[in-house]
Amino acid sequence: MGEAGRLRDKTTSNNIIRKGGIVGLKLTIRHHLLGGCALLLFAPACATSSKTAKPEPETAPAKKKGSAAKTATPASSSDDKSKSKSRPSDAAKAAKGTAVVEAPKPPPPPPEPEIPSKLPEPLYCPTPSEVQPGTDLTIRCAVKHGSATHRVVIHYRPSGTDRFLTADATRSHKGWYVVNIKGNEVRGSSLQFFAQAYNASDKMTAVNGSDESPNIVLIRKGGSGTAETGGTEQVVADEDPLARIQRERDAENAQNNEAHRRPAQNVWVAMGMGTGFGWYPTRIPELYTGARVKGWASGGVLHLLPEIGYQWTHHIAFSVQGRYQFVQTDLGAGCNGCPQPQDRAWAVLGRAYLFTDAIFGSASNLQLFGTGTLGAGTAFRLYVAPSPSSNTNIDFRTSDTVRGGPLAAGLGGGLVYNLTNYLVLAAELRGLSGFPKEAIVLEAGLSAQLAVWTLGARHAAAVEAAPELAPEPEYTPPD
Numbered sequence: 001m002g003e004a005g006r007l008r009d010k011t012t013s014n015n016i017i018r019k020g021g022i023v024g025l026k027l028t029i030r031h032h033l034l035g036g037c038a039l040l041l042f043a044p045a046c047a048t049s050s051k052t053a054k055p056e057p058e059t060a061p062a063k064k065k066g067s068a069a070k071t072a073t074p075a076s077s078s079d080d081k082s083k084s085k086s087r088p089s090d091a092a093k094a095a096k097g098t099a100v101v102e103a104p105k106p107p108p109p110p111p112e113p114e115i116p117s118k119l120p121e122p123l124y125c126p127t128p129s130e131v132q133p134g135t136d137l138t139i140r141c142a143v144k145h146g147s148a149t150h151r152v153v154i155h156y157r158p159s160g161t162d163r164f165l166t167a168d169a170t171r172s173h174k175g176w177y178v179v180n181i182k183g184n185e186v187r188g189s190s191l192q193f194f195a196q197a198y199n200a201s202d203k204m205t206a207v208n209g210s211d212e213s214p215n216i217v218l219i220r221k222g223g224s225g226t227a228e229t230g231g232t233e234q235v236v237a238d239e240d241p242l243a244r245i246q247r248e249r250d251a252e253n254a255q256n257n258e259a260h261r262r263p264a265q266n267v268w269v270a271m272g273m274g275t276g277f278g279w280y281p282t283r284i285p286e287l288y289t290g291a292r293v294k295g296w297a298s299g300g301v302l303h304l305l306p307e308i309g310y311q312w313t314h315h316i317a318f319s320v321q322g323r324y325q326f327v328q329t330d331l332g333a334g335c336n337g338c339p340q341p342q343d344r345a346w347a348v349l350g351r352a353y354l355f356t357d358a359i360f361g362s363a364s365n366l367q368l369f370g371t372g373t374l375g376a377g378t379a380f381r382l383y384v385a386p387s388p389s390s391n392t393n394i395d396f397r398t399s400d401t402v403r404g405g406p407l408a409a410g411l412g413g414g415l416v417y418n419l420t421n422y423l424v425l426a427a428e429l430r431g432l433s434g435f436p437k438e439a440i441v442l443e444a445g446l447s448a449q450l451a452v453w454t455l456g457a458r459h460a461a462a463v464e465a466a467p468e469l470a471p472e473p474e475y476t477p478p479d
Contacts, residue, residue, distance in 0.1 A: 159188025272447025349375030379405025404434020
């Protein structure tokens with residue numbers, strides 16, 4: 001074959017090789033394009049299935065793996081980003097769900113009790129007689145309908161302190177006046193409190209207890225007398241041990257025998273009677289003016305003691321008392337036409353009472369009291385027996401009297417027993433001194449006192465009517 005033929009054959013073969021290479025390159029490119037399109041189409045489905053099923057990865061040739069990786073890189077990165085965005089929210093939801101399951105639900109608060117239809121006193125504050133140390137204490141007070149109470153103030157004294165703290169009560173839906181005392185103030189052996197109600201004019205309308213005779217709540221935990229605060233035990237210095245023992249005894253007695261007390265700002269009436277015995281210095285009797293007498297004498301048959309009073313506080317009262325005395329008379333034997341001796345005496349007396357719980361305690365129905373008296377009238381008379389004698393200084397045929405007065409003043413004391421909050425029995429022993437006509441009488445008396453009208457509540461009702469509150473719905477504990 002000549003040179004021209006070899007060149008032709010070489011050119012032809014080069015063309016064939018070039019054409020075959022071009023065709024192969026086209027096929028390769030087409031193959032990769034189809035594979036890439038397939039991966040793009042099925043990548044989301046594969047990603048979804050990988051989240052749920054997570055199949056084991058297949059082993060692929062290095063070339064395909066590399067090409068597939070290059071082709072699927074955008075889809076994979078976008079899928080990874082979506083996974084990374086979804087993971088924190090899923091983790092947060094899972095953590096939240098776990099926390100809800102693991103954390104114990106707090107016990108639902110007890111439903112608030114209903115206010116009794118009939119309250120035993122104008123300001124009623126029922127409280128537990130004993131609580132655990134370190135626990136919150138809720139004090140609830142209710143006022144009688146029509147009392148026109150504008151606000152209620154609670155004064156409480158934690159153990160170990162020397163003064164009362166003051167808190168304004170809030171009004172609940174059921175009408176209670178409520179104060180919550182934090183657990184860190186419920187410590188020691190007891191907590192004392194008293195309540196005061198005021199009307200819109202800031203005038204006190206009712207009280208429950210006082211600073212001198214407060215209500216007492218015992219604080220006990222196995223008799224330790226300590227308060228737990230923040231996981232530590234804190235020993236609290238208490239007040240006088242004897243006073244603490246007395247208050248604990250009062251609170252224990254109150255559990256079985258709630259003491260009765262006449263409400264403050266109450267008008268009461270009383271009727272009593274008594275008798276006495278007296279002494280006078282050398283005096284001229286009222287009938288036989290020529291005679292001279294002295295010594296001890298009877299205070300008469302009896303005297304009546306009508307009275308009207310006002311209970312200002314639980315421990316202080318004022319009254320106006322009448323004293324009407326019947327004096328014994330004796331005409332003597334064979335005394336015809338003799339003058340008639342005096343047989344009556346009267347006086348109007350202003351009185352002040354001071355009640356105390358020092359001996360029997362605030363939980364007892366018994367109370368000691370003291371009185372101061374000042375008044376005027378014919379005051380009182382002392383009986384002088386007839387004394388026939390040849391001595392003209394003492395000779396008189398009938399009985400006579402010696403008068404003390406017209407002014408009279410004295411001090412007394414006694415004991416009251418509270419049958420109810422409105423009925424009281426009183427026994428009193430007092431001394432009266434008459435002047436400027438000097439004489440002294442020591443008398444004993446018994447009386448019954450009945451409270452008939454609460455002055456403060458009636459006055460407040462004219463200022464402001466008590467608001468009517470809709471009943472609170474029944475408490476439903478959360479699911």
